[in-house]
Amino acid sequence: MLEHGGRLRRAAHTYDIPLGDWLDLSTGLAPWPWPLPEIPVSAWARLPEPDDGLVDAACAYYRARAALPVAGSQAAIQALPTLRAHARxxxxxxxxxxxxxxxxxxxxxxxxxxxxxxxxxxxxxxxLVVVNPNNPTGQRLTPARLLDWHGRLERRGGWLVVDEAFMDPTPGLSLAPYSDLPGLVVLRSFGKFFGLAGLRLGFVLATSDLLARLDEHLGPWTVNGPSRHLARQVLADIAAHERQRAALLQAGERLATLLAAHHLPPSGGCALFQLLRRPDAAALHEHLARRAIFTRLFPDLSALRFGLPADECGWQRLDQGLARYRSSS
Structure with missing residues (x-):
């Protein structure tokens, strides 16, 4: 299995620092978990039903004509390749x-x-598979560019798969409103923007026939009842979406400014993370980890990805950790 952020227990064991002492910036998740609505007993006791309103709520939120809830967009990433014959x-x-x-x-x-x-x-x-905004570089491609690529692929029966896991703060760049076009597949993550990664929920936006094929492959009850109930409520809270979006955009800019203030200007990023490419990335990662600040190291890129601190204490800890690295290097 590939390495991912969020392995905080392993870091706590490796550095012999208690789990509760860590500032975890390794995942690129919104650092403020969404307030949880009450979940009725029936959501736990009954089998999930597909006509519970979740699909309608997702279509309204993403401005899409059709949506398939899945157990995290990772489930779709693994299943989509099985729906095509051998391809380039x-x-x-x-x-x-x-x-x-x-x-x-x-x-x-x-x-x-x-x-x-x-x-x-x-x-x-x-x-063609594209992550937009890109993870981990933060690179953004315009809808016009992607739709041009899609048109060229679709004319030959090809697919454009766009992973928009980090798109929620910048919905104007999303291809979700075009996801009814044949050959276009858009993946959306629920957990990152709403800070609820433990739900393991995502959505696939595509034509109804492709979604039916994917649904048949994945089988029944892929998303549990409590997750469906909670997501339906959260997706409908439009005013709260705007507040979350503004807070994340502001925090992303603050993070970029903080890194630059320590002569560590990011090479890219988005509202949920910033990427720092440096020859000493591994040393900086180690320096911060020994101070219980967990970042995501990409050894092949010689880069670190920084997520957002959740509160002022976290911002101050990161500021101090970076200052100590600068003074010691």
Whole structure:
């Protein structure tokens, strides 16, 4: 299995620091968990039913015509490659590594390409996978660019798969409103924007026939009743979405400013994280970890990804940890 952020228990064991003492910035999640509505006993006691209003709430929130709830977008990432015969697949790299892994495991030919290589070789591909905003680089592609790529792929029966796990703070860049176009698949994560990753909930936005095929493959009851009930309430709270969006955008800018103030300007990022590429990334990661500040190290990129602190105490701890690194280097 690939490495991911959030392995806080392992870090606590490795550095012999109690779990409760850590500032976890490793995951790129909203640091403020959404207030939880009351969950009725029936959500626990009955089997989940697909016509409970969750799909309608998701379609309204994402501005999509059709949606399939799944047990985290990771479930869709692993299942989608099984719906196509052998294909030539490109992944815009670097990005969330599970995409390339899933297509390879399903027996497809997988190329990891940069934007220029994709633009030049698009007409030789059957499937293109893009993470937008990119994780971990924060790179954003415009809807016009992506729709142009989609059109070229779809004319030959190809797919454009767009993972929009970090899109919620910037909905104007989303392809969700176009997800009824044949050959376009949009993946959305529920846990990141709402700070509820433990729910393991995501949505696939695509044409109804493709969603039916994916639903058949995944089988019944992929999302549990309590998660469905909670998500339905959360997705309908429009005023709270605006507050969360504004708070995340402000915090993302604050994080970029803080890093730059310590002569560590980010190379990219979005509202939920900032990426720092440096030759000494591993040393900075180690320095912070020994002070119970957990970041995500990408050794192949020589980069660190910083998530958002949840409160002023966290911001001060990060500020102090960075200052000590600067003074010691």
């Amino acid at each position: 697949v490109a992944v815009l790299a670097p990005c969330y590594a599970e995409h390339a892994l899933a297509w390879r495991h399903a027996g497809h030919e997988v190329l990891e390409l940069d934007e220029e290589q994709i633009a030049a070789g698009l007409d030789s591909l059957d499937v």
